[in-house]
Amino acid sequence: xxxxxxxxxxxxxxxxxxxxxxxxxxxxxxxxxxxxxxxxxxxxxxxxxxxxxxxxxxxxxxxxxxxxxxxxxxxxxxxxxxxxxxxxxxxxxxxxxxxxxxxxxxxxxxxxxxxxxxxxxxxxxxxxxxxxxxxxxxxxxxxxxxxxxxxxxxxxxxxxxxxxxxxxxxxxxxxxxxxxxxxxxxxxxxxxxxxxxxxxxxxxxxxxxxxxxxxxxxxxxxxxxxxxxxxxxxxxxxxxxxxxxxxxxx
Numbered sequence: 324x325x326x327x328x329x330x331x332x333x334x335x336x337x338x339x340x341x342x343x344x345x346x347x348x349x350x351x352x353x354x355x356x357x358x359x360x361x362x363x364x365x366x367x368x369x370x371x372x373x374x375x376x377x378x379x380x381x382x383x384x385x386x387x388x389x390x391x392x393x394x395x396x397x398x399x400x401x402x403x404x405x406x407x408x409x410x411x412x413x414x415x416x417x418x419x420x421x422x423x424x425x426x427x428x429x430x431x432x433x434x435x436x437x438x439x440x441x442x443x444x445x446x447x448x449x450x451x452x453x454x455x456x457x458x459x460x461x462x463x464x465x466x467x468x469x470x471x472x473x474x475x476x477x478x479x480x481x482x483x484x485x486x487x488x489x490x491x492x493x494x495x496x497x498x499x500x501x502x503x504x505x506x507x508x509x510x511x512x513x514x515x516x517x518x519x520x521x522x523x524x525x526x527x528x529x530x531x532x533x534x535x536x537x538x539x540x541x542x543x544x545x546x547x548x549x550x551x552x553x554x555x556x557x558x559x560x561x562x563x564x565x566x567x568x569x570x571x572x573x
Contacts, residue, residue, distance in 0.1 A: 334364055334414040335389060339465075342366040342410060342417060344397050344454060345424035347376035349524060350472070353544035354421060354551055355379060355390070361552070363419070364389035366410055370396045397424050397450030407457035417461035419555065422451040422471045422496070429486040429527065440488045447492035452499060455514075459507060466511030468561075470554055471500050475520035476572035478564050493518075497564055504562030513561035515554045519547055520568025537570030 334340060341358050345351045346367035352375070355365045365383065369376040369392060376392035383390035393409055395402040410417055426446040428439065451471060458469070473493045483490050496516070503514040521528055523541040533539045550567045554560060566572070 334416065338362070338364040338389060339418040340364045340366065340410070340414050340416055341419035341421060342368060342406075342454075342458070343421040343423055344368040344450070345370075346421075347372035347379060347392070350519075350522070350544055350547060351421075351423040352379055354423065354548060356383065357548040357551065358419075359383045359386065359388035359390060364414065366390075366414070367392045368395055368397070368406065368424075370394065397422075397454055398445035400449075400453045403450070403453040404457055407454075407461070411461060416465055417458055418465045418467040420454060420458040420462065420467070420469045421551070422454055422469065424450055425472060425489075425493075427486070427489050427526070429489065432484045432487045435488055443488035443492045444495075447489065448495045448499070451496055455499070455503060459503075459512065462512045463507070463510045468513040468515070468555065469500070469503060470551060471496050471514070471516045473497055473516045473518035473564060475518050475566045475568035477516070477518050479572065481572075500564070501562045508561055513554075513558075515561060516564040517547060517550050517554065518564055518566045518568065520566065520571035522547075535571060536568070537573065540569065542567060542569060 341363050343351050343355050346355045347369040355367050358365050367376050367379055380390040380392050393406050395406040397403055424446055426443050455469060477493050477497050500514045500516045519542055521541050523543055529535045532541055546567050550565055
């Protein structure tokens, strides 16, 4: 099945549409599959994972769902504007934006270069802003919502000298989430943040999960999917960060 095709069939009647950034692999792919199983149409954004995005589109299609993949670097505002113009042209609506892209390359602060800093801020914060900016006109038409992916404890503001650029980008994303909720609530648009802790596929799982996490296990992709379902359905919840972390960083 071709991706990025401008001549796809129109969105099936009654389908709501979600766009997931970084949706080709890992958490993004799981959320795309979850929404498709729940009856959503999905647009899967990717930057370099074209093969994985194409396979995911095919898998969802075989199960009777609607999916389309669109390449865009979310850190490039021109790419982002083009992606949402494609959504408006092809599907004609947007009900949910999931800002899932997250660059996480931990290193001690004295080793962080300006290039490292810019990479995190551009992908995790500026990219999310670009997507929100382009998505909001469409979301106002459907009274849709935005879900941003953060990290556990983002609202506590404790310093992590080994992941400073990442934490700064996600704290900024929380502020953006709240500002959108306050500004666009009168237009029927909600914005929330879901913040995972240590997921089972995290690159830096602690050696002793029992000591770190009160619920004594790593989180799963399905834990995040359950939380996403909640914030989609909870029509009076906006501007909130929900830690999906088993009590980590309480």
